[in-house]
Structures are given as C-alpha cells and as structure tokens.
Amino acid sequence: MASTAAVVHEPALEHAHADDRPFIRKYIFSTDHKIIGIQFLLMSLFFLLIGGMLAMVIRWQLGFPGRAMPGGGVLPETMAPGGIVLPEFYNSLVTMHGTFMVFFAIMPLLVGVFGNYLIPLKIGAPDMAFPRINMASFWIAVPAGLIMLAGFFVEGGHAAAGWTGYAPLSANPELTGVSLGQQLWCVSLIILGLSSIMGSFNYITTIINMRAPGMIWFRLPLSIWALFITAILVLLAMPILSGALIMLLFDQTLGTHFFLPAQGGQPLLWQHLFWFFGHPEVYILILPAMGMVSDIIANGSRKPIFGYTSMVLAIIAIGALGWGVWGHHMFMSGMNPTLGTGFMISTLLISVPSAIKTFNWMGTMWGGNIRFHVPMLHAVAFVSMFVIGGLSGVFMATTPVDIYIHDTYFIVAHLHYVLFGGSLFAIFAAVTFWYPKMFGRLMNPLWGKVHFWLTFIFFNAVFFPMHGLGAQGHMRRIYDPTEYEFLAPLQGVNRMITISAFLLFTAQIIFLVNFIAGWFKGAKAGPNPWQDNGLEWATPSPPPHGNFPVTPHVYRGPYEFSSPLAVDDDYLPQSRKLETDREPAVLPAGD
C-alpha cells in the first residue's frame, strides 16, 4: 500500500502485466510509448544498415576507382554496369548515404527511440501526453522511409544533389537527369518532417505537464533536459525545412521560380533556409547524445554529475546559439562577407558551452570509482571523439581557414567525428545501457567489448586520415580523385581508408548479432542491472503497460551516486524515500 520503496513487490508486477489488448493493438498499432520506441529502434537500425552499405559502395569507388566492385554485378546497368560504379550513381550514393544516416538513422535513433522510450519512464509518467498522436508519428515515418527507398528504383535514378540538395541542381531536373527521384526525396522528407513535429510537441507537452510529484525541473536527468531542448529545436526547425522542400518541389513540378535564377529566383535562398534548419538539426543530432552520455558517465563513475546546473545551462545555450550560426556553411557561397564575420564569431562562441560539457564529463570521472561496462566504454569514447570533431569545427568556423578547407575531406572528417564518433557512439552506449530495460535481457558483455574496441580502432583508422586528405585539398563528393594530379599521390591513403571502412562495417555485424541474440538468449536483467538511480529502474524490465504500478514520488536529483546517505549501496534512487525526506506536494489528479 503506502510503500514507495524502489523495488515493487512481485505480486503487483504480475498484475500489472495483465494487459488485455489484442496483439495488433499491443505490438503493431500500439499507443504504448515503449513499444513505439522499440518500433523506431528497429526501423532506424535497418536504415543505419542501409546507410552503412551505401557507404561501403562509396568507399569501394574511392579506394579503387573504376574497378569492378566484388558482388557489384547484381546492381542494375543504370547504377553499376558490370559492377563498375557510374558517376551519376555515385552522386546518388553520397546523397542517399547522407540522407539516410541523418534523417532515417541517427535522428530517429536519438529522438524517436530514446525520446519515446525514456521520457515517460524517466519523469514517472504512465505514457505520453498524446499516445495516439505518438503512434501516428511512427506510422507516418514508415511510409516516409519506404518512399525514400523507392527512389532507387525509379526512372532516372535517385536524388543526386547531395543531402543538402542545393538548388538549382536539385530544382532543375535537366541539370542532373534526375526528376522523379529528386521529387520523392522532397516528398519523403516532408512526410518525415510531419512525423518529427508530431513527436516533438508530444514530448514537450509530456515533459512540461506530466512529471511525477517531486520531479521538479532541476531534478530531471540530463537526458531528459537534452531531449526537451532537442524537441524544441525539432519543433521550430523542421517546419522551415518542410516549407523549403515544398517550394523546391513546386519548382520541380509546378514550374515555380523560388530557387531558379532565370526569373529572379534565388539559389542562395535555398541555402539560407536549408541551413537555418540544418544547423539546429546537427544539434538535434548531438544534444540527446550528450544527455544520455551524461547519465551513463555518472553511472559508470559512480559519482554525481559534475556541475549539474551548468550542464543544463550549457544544453540550453547550445540550443539557443544554434539558431544564429547557420551561415557558417555558406562562407564561400557568395553571401555578404560582413555577415560571414558575424557568423564566424557566433559559431566560435558555441565552443564555450561545449567546453563546459566536455570538462564537466571529465570532472565527473575524476575521483570516481569507474566501472567499465560496455555502455561506459562507448560513453567515454563519445567524449574523446566528440572533442576531436568539435575541435575540427573550430578550423572551419574560422572564415579564412574555411576558404581552403570548405568542401574538402576535412569537412567529411569533421562530420563523421561528430556524427559517428559523437552521436553513434552515444547511441551504442544508450542501446546497450537501456537494452535490458527494453527487453528484460542483457546483451553479451564480452562481445560488446569486442565490438567496441574494433569499432573504436577502425573508426579512427577510417576518419582520422581524412583530416589529412582535406589539408591536402582533397575535394568531397568527387567520384574519381585520380582525375586530379595533385590528388594522385593520396590514392594510397584512400585505399587504406577503404580497407579500414570494410573492417569497420564487418565489426558492426558483431553488434547486429549480439543485439538479436540478446533478445532470445541474453541473461535475465532484473529491474536494475546497472544500479542506477533513474525512475525507469524502479519498475520491472520490461516495464508493464502504464509503466509504474504506483505513481513514483521523487525525493532527489538523478545522480546521487556514492552519497553518504545511502548506507549500504553506492547509489540512491530518485524514488527511494529516506527518513529525512519530505513528501512532495501533489497536484490532484485531473488538472
């Protein structure tokens, strides 16, 4: 009855499991945020795999230009006759690699999966504020993905104007020979945008209005803070992209002139709109990662997070500053150079909140009692790799240096360090950390470590040398570097990168197998395998429909590891009531 103990008694659990809905409402058209999160997980891992496979074809062509790709013979004549990649197919490959990775893998993985799975559990709510809209948001994302895939099979091939879709290349089919593919690209992203917007206003409402008693703002885990700010960014940035895509689509189909110069349209307008969305987008792709890594590092170090308040302020600052820097992608575009100086300064300033985050993570580890479970390994790797990516950002933020390195492999190196080294490592950390909560079983830790080390080593082998390529002036998005004399000496490096990339991809198969095997064979996890403090660990794994048999009450912040108040443990769950704790004031049900 009046027990608010962290671990709920078994009989109650049995009851809570009794869920009378038919299979299709339970697992397919489910309104349960946990199922929706897992649905997003499966979908986006699938697209991650697709994006990875496209990367392998890209790498083959760059490492061995003009040579027939082993097994490439299965591709149709219009893509790679005899296994030799065609230039127009190469452009589609790069475009779709970027598109799938950004919009269909990393963004849904961070926002769709963990936003859905963690928010209600971590704030102590039974579900999202609008469960049906939540369901719709997943079932809208699926057709968006299918439309995007369909583009490969249409006349003229898939979109080939880069993931940034610069007009007029993307607006005028005569310039690429791609018409239907480019339109499907627009349509798919418009639909996906709708899905993300539906997801995000749900998250925002849920976090503001559905927190359990005692879960005041400054007791929220950093992952929730990050997801909250991210949801605001999605909410306000996505519609800008949708509007721009609609105009682009009209240019392609209705003959309008927004981005086509012949009648006074402005190609740079597309870039402004795209990047006004695009830069907040890259923070959408890193903030949740930062938040979840904070949770995991505190857990692994068995220490409270260092400087909680400044971590929160840094998240807010990154989110806010992110709106004023979009022009740093356009320094060479012919944009007003004075504006360029302004964008340089604002961009450089983002280093400050990023520094706060970095050093606070280190501060958290300092003096800790660090357990290197697999999530912790990935989380520490995140810090290490994100810093490399962030520091390379400083080169590009500096306008004169960007003159030289813009659109070279230096950028490619940067974006993979922040997106793979940053976001994807954080995703590996988060998946392995919350996997037992999702499926009730643990992934194999030994194979997890093997996967981690291989990924860490080959990731660096692939992407670190790209800084060097960029410094030699190696342009990005080129099909065959050997066309240029000054790039010819770099071909050895390109080949080395390609071989490492194949090994990197192979290492991911370990993860895939471990992921699937854990589902059936993994060791039973129990409610709290990592001895963590979050509310999600105070309910069974997987949590029952409705999450908490009893609405939990919150008595403290989420990072009370090694607290002297916890007598026999080195952790103190948020919902464990001590003698000295006062009951939070409860708002009556209903309003």
Place this chain on the structure above:
Amino acid sequence: MEQVKHSHPNYIGIWVALAVLTAVELGVAFLPWSKTTLILLLIGLALWKALLVALYFMHLRFEPNRLRILAIAPLPLAVILVTAVITEYFW
C-alpha cells in the same frame, strides 16, 4: 477545468474593431502616398489586428505568463532569419 460562471470579453466589440481596421486598410492601400509610408502603415494595421485576435480570441490576455512566453518564443527566430538574409541587399 475552469469554473462555470464566466464574464466574457466583449467579443462583438473586437469583431467590429477588426472589420473597421480591415476597411481602413483597404482605404489606405490605394492612397497616393509613398510606398514606404504605405507599407509601414499597412503592416502596423495588420499587426494591430493580429494582436487583437491573439489577445482576445485566443485569450492570451487571460493566460498565465508562462504560456504567453511560450506563444511568442518562435517570433525572434523568424525575425533573425529574415533580417539576416535581407542584409544581402545592403552591401
């Protein structure tokens, strides 16, 4: 939810104000004044109308401050985007 007995704002009054402002706009738009003056006047009138709708019809006037802040939060972003891009024409 809210309590049953309500005193309502004068909605019909707002409606009349909106209609009159629209008529004024129509009159102003065809005056032989300088383009800049007209634009400033018209935009001023439009914002006035918009404000009436937001404050009374959407009852922002009667909402908690937290909600009002939330409602106007996106506007600075819109201003940032447009002003930054417009500077393009002044260099």
Place this chain on the structure above:
Amino acid sequence: MAHAHALTHDDVMRPPAGREPGSGVYNEKLGMWVFLGSEVMFFTSLIGAYIILRFGHPEKWAPPGEVLNVPVTAVNTFLLICSSVTMVKAFASAQDGNQRALRSWLLATVLIGASFVGVQVYEYAELVHKGFVPSEGLYGSTFFTMTGFHGFHVTVGVLCMMFVTWRAFQGKYTATDHRGVEVIGLYWHFVDLVWIILFTIVYLI
C-alpha cells in the same frame, strides 16, 4: 497515497494520479500552443521567402488590385473574421454550458469557413483563367504557395471543426470540460491571424 492495483488500458490514458504543477494548463491546450509554434515557423519559411524574393526583385510584382481581385478577397477576409467571432462565441457558450448556442455557433463557423474556401477556389479559377498561374514568375510562385497553404490550413480546420460539431451534437462538451472546443478554436484563430498578415502583405502591398 495511491493504491497499488492492476492497470487497465483505460487507466493509462488518464492523467497520472498526481503530478508536478506544469504549465498550468491542460495537456491538449498546451499541446496546441506548442504545435502553433511550429506553424509559425512553417509560415515563416513561406512568408520569409516571399519577403526576401520581393526585396531582391520588387519590379516583378504588380501594384495592388491590378492582377489580384481585392474586392472579392476583402469580402473573404471579412468572412474569416466573422468565423473567428462565431468560433469564440461557441467557446463562450460552451463555458456557460449553453448547448444550443454552442451547436449553432459551431455550425455557423463550419459554414462560414467552408465558404471562405469556396471563395478562394473561385478566386483561383478566375486567376488561372486570366493566365495568372504558379509558374507566372515570382509573383505567381509566391502568391499561390502562400495563399494555397493557408487555404489548406483552413480546409483542415473545417474538417476538424466538423468533427467537433458532430461531438457537440452528441453533447460531449460540458461547462466544466470543453477541451475540444477550446483547442480547435485556438487553431482556428491562428489560421485567421495568418490570413490577416497574408491579406495585407499579398494583396495590399
């Protein structure tokens, strides 16, 4: 203290038994306001593009009234303002628990909203007949895109309003709980507000 019992599906859909004070307004209303923030940004992209393009090439726009039919649109603007007042009247009636008034005001709103769309379709047909089409330079591109997406929003609003009206006829809205009416009202007034801006900058400037 809450009682530990088995949750059924319906329990889950209800607000939790106790929670932190949040925004001070109920979920649906907060959600709508947040969603409107997103809509502001959507219209920012269209209207912003218009402003920027027009700044670049002011000569591509005809003076007000030359191509576009201002009188017809003025009437249409008036219609939309009327529908806003009927909407807010419906909301006031819901607050007072006056079912009959609620239903009639909602019906009126649906009808006026639908006629707005009708007039816009007529306007488009006439313009296209005159040869003014979306591919007609920057003027046509921006005009049809902005007003078209506004019209689309009105259409969606009318459809949702029909649903709310239907529920009103079933007596689902009481003096204490009329969330549906208030939420659709917010959306409706927002769409009206956007039109107020669009009417001025597209037709009168």
Place this chain on the structure above:
Amino acid sequence: MSWLLPPHASSYAADIDWLYYLILIITGIAFLVVQIGLVWFIIKYRARPNGKALYTHGFAKAEWIWTSVTAVVVVVIGLLSAGVWDRIKGRDSIPPGAIPIGIHGKQFEWHISYPGADGQLGTGDDLSIRNQLHLPLNKPVVATLTSEDAIHSFFIPAFRIKQDAVPGMTIRVWFQPTDTGTFELACAELCGLGHYRMRAVVTVHAEAEYQRWLDERGRAAAASPTALLQR
C-alpha cells in the same frame, strides 16, 4: 601523405596557413588536455575493490576557469581571423588596378575570358579559352565569377582560394600568384555527374611571357574566333 599543408603560391596564402597552424596548436593543446586527462582518469580511477567514489557535485571555481579560458581563446581566434578575412574577401579588398578575368562555370568546364588590348572585360575584344587559366606573376588578379547552370566553385588549392560561382549572381574575388609554374583549378561544389572532372590548368608566367602568350592567343583567336573555345 604529409600532414602539413601543401606549398602555397599566392600572396595571402601564408596568412591562411599561419592561422591554420595557430588553430592547430591551440586545438592540439585542447586535444591533448582532454585525451590525456581521459586516459589518466580511466587508469587512476578505475573501480577498486571496496573503492568509494568522491561524493561531490562540482566546483564552481574550476568551471569558471575552463569556461573563461575557452571564451577568451575563441574570441582571440575570431579577432585574428576577422582581419584576414576582410583582407581576402571583404567588400573593399580588391586591390586597385587588378587585372580582370572572367570565369564562367558551365557543366562541366570553365570558360575563362581575358580582356583584350583595352584591359577591360566585356568590350568585344575579349579572348575566351576553355579550361586554361593563364596568369602573370605577382600581379593582383580579380576574377568575375558567373555560372551558366548549377552552382560551381572556383578552387585553386595552391592559391588557397575558393569561391562559389552562383547562377544569377556575379561574384568578384581576387588573388595574386607568387610562383610561376602550373597548378590545378578544381570545381569544389557538387554540380552534376561530371563534377569530379571539372578541372582546369592554371599557368603562372613571368610578366613578359604572359603578355607574349596573350598576344599570341589574341592573334590566333582573331584568325579563327571559335577555334579556341572548341580547343
């Protein structure tokens, strides 16, 4: 592959390289601090049997230090860069008397026009050549960039110059070669399926030689006006 920047051959390239190396050093220090710190903590604070972690929520002083140091460093980087940027791309940066050259990007080639005897572009006596950029040594050159179709980007790695050519816009950019020899001009913005081979050769001559080349080409062009463009 060398980790240093390749040799440079234009007047302001050294400034860019200098900034690059400066940032390399600054970020290099930040890099070392973070990575060495991480490794050190990993080893020093790994879980010990019966070990207990320090219970602290942070130290405001430490946070102030790293926040303000970073802020100062980035502001200094910004100030140093702003001047260089202004000298290269600022609106009044083009040196008076720079030699005008027209660069027109087109899928997938560069049409380069040189002024005729009057030293002005667009006066009818211009000379147009495909994919060959010839320049005099130590003379400032101002290129007028235009594009026919997609966005292209004018990139000469050895000169450290890059600028997009946008259809519908005319963008001017200047540079001054400081070494004779041949270099490569690349297109750095995705512009379609031939983007990867939109290449031109840049030849920098001593001044007298440049004049000789220009005259020769001018005469050849007068004899057969279309021959050059078709190569």
